[in-house]
Amino acid sequence: MSRAERIDAIEQEIRSRTPRPSARLHISLSNPPIRTVYQAQMRISGRRDDVLDFVAALYDEVKGMVRPDGTLPLAVQAIESESSEHIQLLLVRDLYEA
Secondary structure, three states, X not given: OOHHHXXXXXXXXXXXXXXXHHHHHXXXXXXXXXXXXXXXXXXXEEEHHHHHHHHHHHHHHOHHHOOOOOOOOEEEEXXXXXXXXXXXXXXXXEOOXX
């Protein structure tokens, strides 16, 4: 499975989950160095279910900001590590529309 296919599969799984903001209590958040002034990045790691449920809650918060092309301003940029029980994702949020 290619990198893009893996990211698409994770995003589909996230969208199918029930948002659970309380999962924040069980995950680790960090901000890697920002590459541009146009994007903010967030690294989220922890138990797979907690991470995916929390990301689903983040997606739920920005669902009113859908762009004309149907995408959200928040997306999984990379799956940095993954196992059956643990996952670490890098999310990116566009701060400005192109």
